[in-house]
Amino acid sequence: MSAARERLLDTATRLFYTEGVHTVGIDRIIAEAGIAKATFYRHFKSKDDLVVAYLQREYARQREALESVEGEGFAAITTTFDALRDISCGPGFRGCPFLNAAVEFPDPAHPVRRVVDDYRSWFRELMAERLRAGGHAAPDDAARALLLTRDGVTISGGVGDKDTVRAGIAAAMKLIG
Numbered sequence: 001m002s003a004a005r006e007r008l009l010d011t012a013t014r015l016f017y018t019e020g021v022h023t024v025g026i027d028r029i030i031a032e033a034g035i036a037k038a039t040f041y042r043h044f045k046s047k048d049d050l051v052v053a054y055l056q057r058e059y060a061r062q063r064e065a066l067e068s069v070e071g072e073g074f075a076a077i078t079t080t081f082d083a084l085r086d087i088s089c090g091p092g093f094r095g096c097p098f099l100n101a102a103v104e105f106p107d108p109a110h111p112v113r114r115v116v117d118d119y120r121s122w123f124r125e126l127m128a129e130r131l132r133a134g135g136h137a138a139p140d141d142a143a144r145a146l147l148l149t150r151d152g153v154t155i156s157g158g159v160g161d162k163d164t165v166r167a168g169i170a171a172a173m174k175l176i177g
Contacts, residue, residue, distance in 0.1 A: 005043045007033040012054050017097055021051055021104045021112075048111060051101065055115040058097050062119070066126060073134025074176060077127060077146065081169045084150065088157025088165050095158025099151060123147055131176060142176050 011033040015024040026047050030040050044050045069076045069083075087093060094100070098116045105112040127146040131139035149172040156164040 002043070004033070004035045004039050007035060008040060008043060008050065009053060009057055012050050013057065016051065016054055017094055017100075018092075021101060026050075051105075052111050052115055055098065055101055055112065055119070059115060059119045059122075063122065066123075073130055074136075076130045077134075077176060078173060081146075081149070081153075081172065084153055085165055085169050088153050089162045093157050096151070096154035099154060100158075120147060123150065134176075136176060145175055146172055 008029065011029050012024075015029060015032070026040065027037075029050070030037055033040075044053065065083075066080055069079050071079055098119050101112050102116045105116075107113060108117075124143045124147045128139045128143035131142050131146075136142055149168055152168050153165050156162075156168065
């Protein structure tokens with residue numbers, strides 16, 4: 001990846017996550033990244049392409065982190081949700097970048113929404129695999145409940161409701177335990 005593309009993605013990630021995708025214009029990203037407009041268009045055809053790249057990068061980052069969680073089965077799920085609790089209750093947390101983007105791109109056929117859907121399917125399947133490894137009787141249904149819990153945790157954390165984050169995770173762990 002070129003240094004200019006990296007700066008664009010770093011800048012877009014910071015701005016999109018803290019302020020929202022539609023509120024941040026390309027000119028601002030270009031200015032803050034310190035690159036020329038032609039350089040932007042050499043790397044991305046449009047702002048939507050930049051948004052997709054931002055989400056794909058976040059997807060890869062989360063996938064690497066969650067797939068490397070130590071332990072198997074229920075222990076890996078508990079570790080995952082402990083980390084999610086800590087992140088969502090921490091400073092600067094502004095919610096899930098995928099859910100935030102999904103709200104801004106309501107068309108389910110839009111490329112941004114396809115990345116969101118891919119991420120959510122991957123997370124659900126990761127949970128189902130771990131539930132199967134733990135011998136859960138209904139891993140697919142429980143994985144959907146864990147995805148819903150994950151969504152609720154990121155929303156509650158994003159609005160600063162730490163008590164609901166903790167309660168939601170505790171309820172989900174009882175469900176799978």
